[in-house]
Amino acid sequence: MSNLERLKKGRAAKSIMLAGLRGVGKTVLLDQMMRDAIGEGGLLAIRIEAPEGRSLPALLAPKLRLALLKLSQIEAAKDYAVRGLRALAGFASKLKVTYGDIEVGLDYDIEPGPADNGDLEGDLTALLEQVGIAGKAADSLVAIFIDELQYVEEQQLAALISALHRCAQSQLPVTVIGAGLPQLRGRMGEAKTYAERLFDFPSIGPLGDIDARDAIEKPIHDEGAEITEDAVQQIIAFTHGFPYFLQEWGKHAWDVAQKSPITKDDVENASATAVADLDESFFQVRFDRLTPAEKKYLRAMAELGPGPHRSGEIASVLGRDSTSLAPTRSNLIVKGMI
Incomplete structure (x- = not known):
């Protein structure tokens, strides 16, 4: 039984954090996990990307509002969802003083008490609890998918971990599936020492030889062309199985080759343009910052x-x-x- 299935049934399960270098496919995996989970039903998904310079409350508030509005349309969860929307109004109103980038529509007046103390950790905990109560009434798991989680500041990360801890203790159907750079696990442990008890941290890395070979050969075969064995081995040697680099070398080898099959010479000739493209795109944008x-x-x-x-x-x-x-x-x- 998967973690999400366990949570849907009200059983204990860890949230998931995908950790790996840029270009290994974390975002692709995160989005596929979300599509698969939605396809199974019984899930309300929230998708967030955490860019540099944006606060977590600003990113969460509008998404939680939409989730609560959807839950309010389910009769069994309506009253709990409306209370959640009132709590959200207090959350946004009080924390806007600290996090000036919070912009969210308010559908109901503030309900004093639940999430309007101006303390992020306590208020976010109260807000996610109310979301979880509404989700439970609707027989729905609320799953928050967050990409680039390493950009969330430590205090805000600590608040999110604390809120999830409380939801887990109360057996509420709220979970986070996140993705970030390898340092994410250490940062979460520094934010809250008990973080490792709440999350699984699958490491996403280079592909093994068999999967790397499939990634090279399948798109070529799908187009009715072929590639020689030594050309495949050369691409794997150049890229070390790194998914994004496999795509780049495959593309440039295809463009360079004049006919099928693609040869080792084609791969070697394509390397110069592949490296130049990586310098100008994959690396340059980040280097310039x-x-x-x-x-x-x-x-x-x-x-x-x-x-x-x-x-x-x-x-x-x-x-x-x-x-x-x-x-x-x-x-x-x-x-x-x-």
């Missing part, structure tokens, strides 16, 4: 060659003390660059 100090740190790390490298080694290249570079290193990890 770095500070000069962060770019210098990356340059120093690159000069050491293939890693991993100790922080002290990078500091030596820069002629700095490793302690003084700790904030720069931390920022680069948060931004997903190292």
Whole structure:
């Protein structure tokens, strides 16, 4: 029985956090999980992407409003959902002072008490409890799918974990399925020490040889073409099974090849354009957002060659003390660059 099925039946189950580097397919998996869950029925899904610079309350408030409005259309859950909408009004009103980016339509007047104390952790807990009560009355699981979760600030992450903990204790049908960079597990543990008891953290990484081969060969075969064995092996060697890179090398090898089958020479000729495309798209956009100090740190790390490298080694290249570079290193990890 899956975690979602257990929660639908009112049984204990952990929420899920997909963790992995950029380009391994976390977002694709997250969206497929949402589609599969919706297809099974008995689920109300909320989909959120957490960009840099936006607060979690601002992202959650309008989505929870829509969920509560849907629940209010179910007779058995109507009164609980309306109370949730009143709690949401208090939540948004009080926390707007702290989080100025909260913008949400208010359908009912504030109900004093449940979620209007101005304390994010307590208010979010009260609000998600009310959502869970309405979901339970509607015989529906409320699943919040959140991408790029590593961008949520620690205090806000702690509030979300605390709220989910309370819902779990009360056996309410509320869960979070999230995705983020590898540091997500550590950040959640720092936010709340009991986080690992509440979440499963499946690691999403490169494809094995069999799956990487399928990813290369199937699209080519679907178009009525072929690729040689040594060409497949060369793509796998270049990409190390990294899903996004497999797509890039496959695309460029297809474009370079003049006829079927695609050969090893075609793959080698395509590598220059594949790397150039990655430099201009996959890496360049993120690199341009770095500070000069962060770019210098990356340059120093690159000069050491293939890693991993100790922080002290990078500091030596820069002629700095490793302690003084700790904030720069931390920022680069948060931004997903190292």
